[in-house]
Amino acid sequence: MSPDWAPATALDRRGFLKLGAGSAAAFTLLGASVQLAGCSQQAAPAAAGFRWLTAADLPFARLLVAGVAGSALPADPAIADAALEEGARRIDICLDALDAPAQKEVRKLFDLLQWAPFRRFAGGVAKPWTEATAADMQTLLANLSASRLGLLNGAFRALAKIGSVVFWSQPVAYPLARYPGPPAWAVAALNA
Structure with a gap:
């Protein structure tokens, strides 16, 4: 018997695993989209005449x-x-x-x-x-x-x-x- 204060939609083990897997997939997708969108330019060379700043x-x-x-x-x-x-x-x-x-x-x-x-x-x-x-x-x-x-x-x-x-x-x-x-x-x- 569950206590009176327990939420109606308690998260069971299966729900917790689904939430974890979904979150991991979402963060992986976000990270991949950032990389593919060109957000990470760590390999870009410095602009001509500069040491650190890239052309962008x-x-x-x-x-x-x-x-x-x-x-x-x-x-x-x-x-x-x-x-x-x-x-x-x-x-x-x-x-x-x-x-x-x-x-x-x-x-x-x-x-x-x-x-x-x-x-x-x-x-x-x-x-x-x-x-x-x-x-x-x-x-x-x-x-x-x-x-x-x-x-x-x-x-x-x-x-x-x-x-x-x-x-x-x-x-x-x-x-x-x-x-x-x-x-x-x-x-x-x-x-x-």
Whole structure:
């Protein structure tokens, strides 16, 4: 006799095994679809002139800098474009300097953000990064930041730190930060 509080649809052993087998099949299918959809680009070589970023990463890296810089990005299109290109190069240098486990995690994040279903549902960006704008990147960052999932919040923090460091460390951003630049004697000592 079952107690009065027992649920009407108790999970017996057979149901538990079916649930486990179904879940395993679903996760296997999801993993295979991610691999086949091109989400994992771990074997992709670095783009020409770069150490770590792939050709698919470059539009994303430029937009990351533009999205984080926001209105601080120079109004002159030529200067802004140069700042975005320098930002992508600095992202490449920073990520190349990470240790292997950290590089692996960032690679997973970058590959996941290239995958259209994730980009659309978790980040709110339907366009591929080659067609997206700085506003789209800001939408992605806002959605990752506002997510109830700690993993997505962590992705936001990582992307915001990367974008902030590479933009605000450029000489074009010094006047905005009221930073006069390194002292001349320090530059001379480094170049000697």
